[in-house]
Amino acid sequence: MVNLSKQHPSAYKSLIALNGEADEAVKQAGLDPLLGELVKIRVSQLNGCAFCLRMHTRDAIAKGETSDRLAVVAAWWESQYFTDQEQAALGLAEEVTRLSVPAREDWDNGSLNDEQISAVSWLTVVMNAWNRVAIRSHYPVGP
Known part of the structure; x- marks a missing residue:
């Protein structure tokens, strides 16, 4: 096993x-840091990165996230827990991660401006890179 770092x-x-x-782009775009953690969690779910899931779930809890919202973030579109802006950011993060679905018309509800779309896109690109580093390096994830 090769530790890339x-x-x-x-x-x-x-x-x-x-x-x-x-992270600074998210802040400068006026997005809630908790939304940033939700994006990092969803991207890590899509990529199957246990190391990043544990880290960013803990970070989200420390920032005040609830267990109910964390429990349903994997199916965010089926719940009423997330704001329009959070839904748009999560849909955008999925589009950037999967590069195919959901299509922009599925997530673009007008609640993110161009700066915020760019910030969430960059955050997702970086999170995808971190997931791949952690998975490829086989970072240990134990109790």
Whole structure:
């Protein structure tokens, strides 16, 4: 097993810097940091990354997220727990991750402006990269 962060630490540090830029873009776009955690959780669910799921679920709880909302984030479109903006961000994150569905008309309800769409897109790109680093490196996830 190859730990990517140890094999090429400068690439890993660049990803850390890009992560910071994406988080800052979310903040500058006026999006709630909790929405950012929901996006990170959903992207990690789609990618099957246990390491990132555990980390960002804990981060979301620390920021005040509820267990009910966390329980249904995998089926966000079937619940009434999420605001229009959260639904739009989660749909956009799925589109960027899957590169096919849902189509823009399925998530673009007008609640995200262009800056926010860009911020959520960058956050999703970075989260996809982190998921792949963690999965490929076989980061341990135990109790």
